[in-house]
Amino acid sequence: MNRNYFIIIVSVLIFISCNSKKEITYTQIRNEYNTYRIFGKKSKLRKSYNLLIVNEDFKKNKITPKNFDLAIPILIDMEKYDFLKNLLKQSNSGLSDYHLEFYNNHITGLKYQCKDSIISNKSFNKNLIVIKNQIDFNIKDSTLLFDYFITKLYLSDINSVLKEVDLLKTKNKNFSIDFYDKVLKETIEEYSLKIRRC
Secondary structure (H helix, E strand, O other), rough: OOOHHHHHHHHHHHHHHHHHHHHHHHHHHHHHHHHHHHHHOHHHHHHHHHHHHHOHHHHHHHOOOOOOOHHHHHHHHHHOOOHHHHHHHOOOOOOOOHHHHHHHHHHHHHHHOOHHHHHHHHHHHHHHHHHHHHHHOOOOOOHHHHEEEEEEHHOOOOOHHHHHHHHHHOOOOOOOOOOOOOOOHHHHHHOOOOOOOO
């Protein structure tokens, strides 16, 4: 009886340990990646990627609603464009049709950015059309404005993009002036520093 009780306790502890290990692994990935984003340490990016590809959940399920917000940026920053495109085709990612199309165009644009500017610019311009169509149906979705203006950075210089924000601010009153000036513009300025220039 005591032996059976001991076996049950050990089994429960092993089960808890296995589950917490998986959770800690995702936490580790996020911590390493966040450190890379803040300090720009490439070693932290590589470590987050190495942790990601050995994570049991990622190996089994690929990109899912549970990990897409972490996996996609890591793979993009590691320039694993073909790998990511294949994952998006295979996975039950839970991403909307809009996001699947957006990411596919974005990945193509990045892949050819320094190889073929015609293909790259065509992909980013496709995304502007995709985003504008989405905005027509969701005029109060601020995330679409981020998608739009971040994409514009790949096609225009920062000053032109910021001028376009100022113009939109006078026309679109769905968002506050603080949103345009302190959130949108600051995010655009910060992101512009991270864009690879060929």
